Amino acid sequence: MATSTSAPGVGGPQGAPAGPAKERPGRDRANPRRAWRTLLHRFDIKAAPYAFIAPFFVVFAAFSFYPLLYTGWLSLHDVELATMDIMEWEGFGNYTELWRDERFWNALTNTFTIGVISTVPQLLMALGLAHLLNYTLRGSAFFRVAALTPYATSIGAAALVFTMLFERDFGMINWFLGLFGFDNIDWESGKWPAQFAISTIVIWRWTGYNALLYLAAMQAIPRERYEAAAIDGASRWQQFTKVTIPGIRSTIVFTIVLSTIGATQLFGEPLIFGQGPNGVSGGADNQYQTLGLLLYEEGWKNYEMGRAATVAWAMFALLILVFVLQRLVKRLTSRTS
């Protein structure tokens, strides 16, 4: 008796031997309660996984996927912030206008240059830092937590502090450079100084985080590979380039993808660095306006939601382009090596 009641629990018909399985329909009719339980159990096995993943997909569909598509639809219309229910069909008018708009190309190049200035040194430094953290260290917990602390700092707070450190007249960085005889640099109004300063904020916040990702990957490299390299007479540098780097290659790709996404989205740092009035336009001459800022300016300062949506889709297209290129490069390099 005990075995027959638990039989449905084992995993339905396929779990039970052939004999009882044939008998079951008859018995089930005799015992509707158990039939109900079997049915319930089968339903549970089939439906529960979907029920468990449903919340993620429902929220994602409602608040990310549907808006994403709707952004595309909006970008074909003229919609104003004050009268959002009135949509006027524009076709690709927003796109041709954007194509001719100097500010778009300016924001695009700024996003790209700030992206490069912030990502490349950040990842290189993270690599070096991870290598250092990979030594047997006293106080390694301290160094790791210290490296990660900037990651816990809000964009707002980080940008405010750095704005002050980069201040022209009394900022600490100009004071420090002054010790070596440099003149004060106007970090905000020059194009390259401003982009450099903004990149510094990004680098400061994310280097430690990336370093920990690299460190984790480095620690997963089998020790034998280093030993083999050492036997072959590889120097430390050679071990680093020939064993460590290939060993953490997938993590490097992962961080490049993450940083690229982060760089296309850059918004808070330049906004706050511009200290309010200059923030949204990215400086008086748009010298550090990113695509994110342009999107915000179009939508919430110029009240043109349709055009903001167009900028958003341009960003989307850009991201896809970057990934296709990355794929291509990857395929080409893997073929040659």
Next chain:
Amino acid sequence: MTTDTARPGAEALEPLTGVAPPRSRLRNRRPRRPLLRPGAGRQHKAGPVAYALLAVAAFLSLFPLYWTMVAASTDNTRVSQTPPPFLPGPNLLKNLSAAWEDAAMGKALTNSFIVATTIALSTVLFATLAGFAFAKLRFRGRNILLMLVIGTMMVPPQLSVVPLFMMMTELGWGQKLPAVIFPTLVSAVGVFFMRQYLSEALPDELVEAGRVDGAHSLRIFWSVVLPVARPAMAVLFMITFVHAWNDFFWPFIVLDMTNPTIPVALTQLSSGYIRDQSLIMAGALLGTLPLLVMFVVFGRQIVGGIMQGAVKG
């Protein structure tokens, strides 16, 4: 010959184990041969150069935060002098309370706590549910759906803000906290993180045993999965909390100064509304302090969690 080839390996292991393998006694008798280049094995002890470089890195990481505190504890005239102040002044509490009042930091802190806690709780719950399903349950379309989850990580939030804003206005949630909370109730990274963790930490036999006992899936989730998943859930909670606390773009668009979260309130400090530099720094300090406290207490766990997610991701 065999001893020769075995030696480098043994020597390489030495710094790791701290115990010299027996064969290393040979070392004293034989002249050293440069068979082994420096740096055999992975984990050397760090030399003074490494410590110096690490100290510089730690200094660069921590100095801006230290200086926030310094600037927040002096007054406006002192901050604007050269050389800038390096040591804390006497005005910390005064500036903090002024920032609390002037910049609506009290309201912002409460809001940020509500938002970050709700988002972190729901993310952990739904990520554990979905992570369990993806790791241990069999169902049609599992791989495709998992790929879809990973694919959603690539979609930046900028792509959906315009319709989202219109949606929230229509729902009457403009300037209200639900507008910030609802879109981030789940996270793809969280789902993936929990899947990776559970597929290793949760033995199949445990789930099967639950089935044999006649437990339904939710029951198994509650009494089998949750106890195993607890450490990963704690880590995911903290990481999500940090992210939600620092999230900027969308809250900045949908909230305003009457009802801000911390990052939104901080933009007001930068917008020239407050001229006092040390007050601005006091506000920045207030906004970061809760997370810093969390980091001091749980820093190791957060570091461990990020690294754990990295290896498997």
